[in-house]
Amino acid sequence: MPALFILPGIQMPFFPVWLKAKDVDARLIGVVLAVPMIARVLAIPVVTRVADRRDAVRDVLIIASLASVVGYTLVGFSTGVTEILITYTLTALFFTPLMPLAETYALKGLGARGRAYGPVRLWGSLAFIVGNFAAGFAADAIPARHLIWLMVAASALVALAAWGLAPLAANPPERKPQVVSHEGPLWDRAFVAVLASASLIQASHAVFYGFSAVQWQGAGLDGTSIAALWALGVAAEIVLFAVQARLPPFLTPTVMLMIGASAGTIRWLGMALDRPALALPWLQMLHALSFGATHLGALMFLARHAPPGQAATAQGHLAIAAGLAMAAAMGVSGVLYDDFGSRAYVAMALAAIAGGACGFIAHRTRREPPH
Numbered sequence: 001m002p003a004l005f006i007l008p009g010i011q012m013p014f015f016p017v018w019l020k021a022k023d024v025d026a027r028l029i030g031v032v033l034a035v036p037m038i039a040r041v042l043a044i045p046v047v048t049r050v051a052d053r054r055d056a057v058r059d060v061l062i063i064a065s066l067a068s069v070v071g072y073t074l075v076g077f078s079t080g081v082t083e084i085l086i087t088y089t090l091t092a093l094f095f096t097p098l099m100p101l102a103e104t105y106a107l108k109g110l111g112a113r114g115r116a117y118g119p120v121r122l123w124g125s126l127a128f129i130v131g132n133f134a135a136g137f138a139a140d141a142i143p144a145r146h147l148i149w150l151m152v153a154a155s156a157l158v159a160l161a162a163w164g165l166a167p168l169a170a171n172p173p174e175r176k177p178q179v180v181s182h183e184g185p186l187w188d189r190a191f192v193a194v195l196a197s198a199s200l201i202q203a204s205h206a207v208f209y210g211f212s213a214v215q216w217q218g219a220g221l222d223g224t225s226i227a228a229l230w231a232l233g234v235a236a237e238i239v240l241f242a243v244q245a246r247l248p249p250f251l252t253p254t255v256m257l258m259i260g261a262s263a264g265t266i267r268w269l270g271m272a273l274d275r276p277a278l279a280l281p282w283l284q285m286l287h288a289l290s291f292g293a294t295h296l297g298a299l300m301f302l303a304r305h306a307p308p309g310q311a312a313t314a315q316g317h318l319a320i321a322a323g324l325a326m327a328a329a330m331g332v333s334g335v336l337y338d339d340f341g342s343r344a345y346v347a348m349a350l351a352a353i354a355g356g357a358c359g360f361i362a363h364r365t366r367r368e369p370p371h
Contacts, residue, residue, distance in 0.1 A: 002124050002127035002161075003127065003154075003160070003161035004098060004099065004102050004124065004127075004158050005124035005125065005127040005128040006127045006131040006134075006154045006157060006158075007155055007158060008128060008131065009128035009130060009132045009134075009230075009234075010132070010134065010135040010147075010150050010151055010154055011151050011154075012209055013132065013213040013226060013227065013230050014135045014136075014144075014150075014213060015033075015148075015151070016211065016213060016214050017147065017213055017214060017217065018144055018145065018147045018148050019032060020144070021143070021144035021145045021147075022081075022145065024084070026211070026334050026338040027334045027335055027338050028081055028334070029334055030210060030330055030331050030332070030334020030335065030337070031331060031334060032088060033209075033210055033330045033334075034326075034330035034331035034334075035085060035088075035327070036089045036091070037092070037096075037324070037326050037330065038323070038324065038327045039089045039090075039092045039096070040092060040096035040319065040323040041320050041323065042093065043093040044096060044097050044320050044323070045313075045317075045320060047060055047064065047101070047316070048097065048313055048315060048319075049313060049316070051104070052313050057101055057108070058105065058166075060101060061101050061102065061105065061165065062159070062162045062163055062165075064098055064101070065155070065158045065162040068091060068094045068095040068155050068158065069155045069156050069158075069159050071088075071091025071093075071094055071155075072091055072095075072148070072151050072152045072155045074087040074090070075088050075148060075151075076148040076151075095155070096319065096323065097319075098162075099319065100318070100319040101315075103315050105165065106120060106121070119242055119245060122237075122238040122241035122242050125238045125241060126238060129231040129235065132230045132234070133224070133228075133231060135150055136223040136224045136225075136226060136228070137223065137224060137227075138150055139222075139223030140222055140223040190301075190362050190365045191301075193359070193362035193365065194253070194254070194257065194297075194301050194305075194358075194362045195318060196321070196355070197254075197261070197355045197358035197359035197361075197362055198294055198295075198297070198321075198322060198355070199321040199324070199326075199355070200261075200351050200354050200355030200358060201257065201260050201264055201290065201294045201352055201355035201356070201359075202291070202294060202295075202322050202325070202326060203325035203326045203328070203329035203351055203355075204264050204268060204290070204329070204349070204355065205290070205291065205326075205348070206348065207329075207333045207336065207344045207347075207348050208268075208348070210330055210334065210337070211333065211337045211344075212226075212229075212230075213226050213230075215341075215342065221277075230284075232281055232284045233284040233286075233291075234287065236284070236285040236286075236288035237287055237288045237291060237292035240288045240296070241296070252363075253296075253298070253300040253301035253304070254301070254359055254360075254362045254363035255297070255363065256293045256294070256296055257293070257297040257298065257301075257355070257358075257359035257362065258356050259293045259297075260290055260291070260292075260294030260297060261294070261352050261353065261355045261359055263288075263289030263290045264289075264290035264348070264349070264352030265349045265352045265356070266286060267283050267287075267290050268345040268346070268348040268349040269346070270282075271283055271342060272342055272344075272345035273342075298318060301362075302315060329348070329351060332347070333347075333348075
């Protein structure tokens, strides 16, 4: 479902730019970006549980995507920061469940066909790049106050794509499983450690997600250059997804999490330094590991660990944990960036280190079946 990734390709770098154009200061930008992440705690467990119990992942995707179109339109017509905050939070109730639902749909469909997730997920990353460059070109051509309408259009594409999804087979053809299913309860020590690890590592991206475009724009980079830097990180991520099926056996889910934490630590310490612009592309390529390896590691673990009939629920738990961690990090990032500028990335490096420690705990207590 590549259309789902065009919207974040526009939103993640350039929604903060739109907020700044609407006269929202750095501290409040952090709040606006954080509060909807808390709202997902209300939406995701309800939505994913309904999708699991009714075996209606596609139907719920359609309803939530249509509601998100209405939500982003309301955000576009909002004026003051309070109105923006309210409408964006309401929109998040519908949009944030889309990703765990789409991941569940993809993993179920691919599992029935015996196909790896990564080579399919890379099309989403390519769509993210398309969104990056579309917004980058637009940022150079139109006033920043109008960038929100690109997000409205992208959300409409998501709704159209959801409508076009084929229903999942009620009884998919049986294939020899590639991994042994987890027979124990969903919640155990390894599961909790993986949730904590993935959440902390992904939350360590908060300063980058919230303020990299604002910082680079202030340093004189134009919209196209900013989009190119973001796209470079995603392109590196695509390479990892493309070779997932050929990764060596020792790269288990928990090892992937620890690799992601290590790359995040290096990346954020590099971003905290007064580095020349030529260093930015190299730091951006670490996105393949800080995000990509972490994402793959968490999803690979859930695919093997979730008991039958709880796939969407497990995805929902991961999304909630990651959302809470990101909300806290995003709320703090506005204050840190306002006070310390690029030095705020030191705090993000510490979050990545903590995530790596949780990944190590999961590795020591893992119940990963052999490949």
